[in-house]
Amino acid sequence: MAKQKIVCVLYDDPVGGYPPQYARQGIPVLAAYPGGQTMPSPAAIDFVPGELLGSVSGGLGLRNFVESRGHSLVITADKDGPDSVLEKELVDADVVISQPFWPAYITADRIAKAPNLRLAITAGIGSDHVDLQAAIDRNITVCEVTYCNSISVAEHAVMQILALVRDYIPQYHLVVNGGWNIADAISRSYDIEGMSVGVVGSGRIGLAVLKRMKPFDVALHYTDRHRLPTQVEEELGLTFHSDVESLVKVCDVVSIHCPLHPETEHLFNDELIGKMKRGSYIVNTARGKICERNAIVKALETGQLAGYAGDVWFPQPPPKDHPWRTMPNHAMTPHTSGTSLSAQARYAAGVREILECWFDGRPIRDEYLIVQGGHLAGAGAHSYSEGDTTGGSDEATRFKT
Ligand code: NDP
Numbered sequence: 001m002a003k004q005k006i007v008c009v010l011y012d013d014p015v016g017g018y019p020p021q022y023a024r025q026g027i028p029v030l031a032a033y034p035g036g037q038t039m040p041s042p043a044a045i046d047f048v049p050g051e052l053l054g055s056v057s058g059g060l061g062l063r064n065f066v067e068s069r070g071h072s073l074v075i076t077a078d079k080d081g082p083d084s085v086l087e088k089e090l091v092d093a094d095v096v097i098s099q100p101f102w103p104a105y106i107t108a109d110r111i112a113k114a115p116n117l118r119l120a121i122t123a124g125i126g127s128d129h130v131d132l133q134a135a136i137d138r139n140i141t142v143c144e145v146t147y148c149n150s151i152s153v154a155e156h157a158v159m160q161i162l163a164l165v166r167d168y169i170p171q172y173h174l175v176v177n178g179g180w181n182i183a184d185a186i187s188r189s190y191d192i193e194g195m196s197v198g199v200v201g202s203g204r205i206g207l208a209v210l211k212r213m214k215p216f217d218v219a220l221h222y223t224d225r226h227r228l229p230t231q232v233e234e235e236l237g238l239t240f241h242s243d244v245e246s247l248v249k250v251c252d253v254v255s256i257h258c259p260l261h262p263e264t265e266h267l268f269n270d271e272l273i274g275k276m277k278r279g280s281y282i283v284n285t286a287r288g289k290i291c292e293r294n295a296i297v298k299a300l301e302t303g304q305l306a307g308y309a310g311d312v313w314f315p316q317p318p319p320k321d322h323p324w325r326t327m328p329n330h331a332m333t334p335h336t337s338g339t340s341l342s343a344q345a346r347y348a349a350g351v352r353e354i355l356e357c358w359f360d361g362r363p364i365r366d367e368y369l370i371v372q373g374g375h376l377a378g379a380g381a382h383s384y385s386e387g388d389t390t391g392g393s394d395e396a397t398r399f400k401t
Contacts, residue, residue, distance in 0.1 A: 004071040007089045008097040009104035010056050012077045018057035026050045027342045033147045040349035049345035060348040079104045081397040095119040101335040103129035105393035123347045127370045128260040131388040135371045142371040145350030146379050149338035154208035156337030157255050157285045160309035163331045164281045165192045193217050198251035201258030223247045248276045260287035262387035270295045284310035297327045311337045315396035
């Protein structure tokens with residue numbers, strides 16, 4: 001293959017410098033994903049699993065591999081605005097790699113300025129930061145490392161469901177601030193036992209959340225475009241809802257796990273949130289733009305929502321004055337759930353596997369594909385709809401100022 005230029009956008013190194021001190025020595029070795037999908041299988045890796053790979057100096061462990069094959073690799077965190085390194089380097093790039101945590105928004109405008117671009121790899125899951133319609137129209141392959149961090153996110157979602165219902169964060173702050181007023185500490189704290197918990201999207205993450213919530217003795221609900229096998233419904237005691245309105249009306253907690261695509265953009269708006277039970281909780285670890293920004297703020301202020309948590313925002317990074325940073329009764333994290341040190345090892349290996357295929361002219365696994373050959377393909381054909389959801393992403397430049 002002719003020399004390829006690869007532009008890789010990763011988040012900044014730790015403030016205290018790279019490498020950081022690691023809390024543990026290594027990570028467990030997993031044999032396969034639930035359901036049997038095989039783990040990423042590159043010919044080799046040049047990194048230590050469990051080390052920080054998702055920041056600029058970690059470089060997804062790709063540099064030696066890419067350069068030894070005679071290709072060039074640019075790694076940058078500078079991704080937003082017309083003067084960014086990304087925008088300058090993209091003009092003659094063949095491949096772009098980006099993580100959803102620090103997304104390189106590959107808009108139609110940027111695609112138009114990158115005539116050589118043929119492959120956009122998501123180091124993670126969720127390729128909505130690419131204008132998929134423009135990728136379809138320009139015959140750019142879009143792929144992601146399906147399953148690499150699905151369980152990581154499911155664990156984070158369960159943590160945030162419990163954090164909201166039990167009202168953990170204020171209690172933690174009370175202790176840190178030297179207080180001990182128990183009445184204050186429990187004024188918004190409930191048991192989840194007996195509540196109704198629903199997921200929107202019962203794919204890899206949604207199903208893993210349902211399985212993890214089952215032992216809490218809650219009533220489990222879900223909605224999805226495709227129904228789960230009857231055996232799974234029976235084992236978990238699931239109630240299926242053919243539409244999201246029906247689900248939100250009966251649930252105390254709603255956890256969102258569908259991709260962001262035109263069907264789901266701003267799905268949780270004033271109208272849908274208005275149909276929820278008063279005092280419900282939303283956990284959104286899918287994509288920030290599935291929820292309408294101001295509708296969430298308003299619902300928390302009026303008490304229609306008792307709490308909101310998640311780790312996904314729009315855009316990313318969100319400006320310093322993004323109202324989700326300061327709205328009441330939230331338990332937000334930055335977009336971290338899918339980039340634990342454990343997850344990074346899997347998606348770094350997955351990106352290497354994809355690049356090995358690309359350089360060797362071998363097919364990329366079907367399960368990794370979102371767009372190929374001018375249409376939605378593989379996992380993308382199952383879970384996405386055509387179109388673009390990157391509109392407004394240029395607001396990410398405001399983080400800098
Ligand atoms: P999957 O593709 O396994 O699951 C997504 C599910 O959502 C599918 O079952 C799909 O349905 C369903 N879905 C699609 N559209 C709708 C809709 N309109 N209404 C209801 N359900 C719908 O992906 P994962 O579970 O692995 O990941 C889901 C999403 O989570 C990703 O797309 C990404 O946005 C986000 N994510 C976030 C991460 C983080 O770090 N916070 C990390 C990883 C993922 P079907 O296929 O049946 O049509």
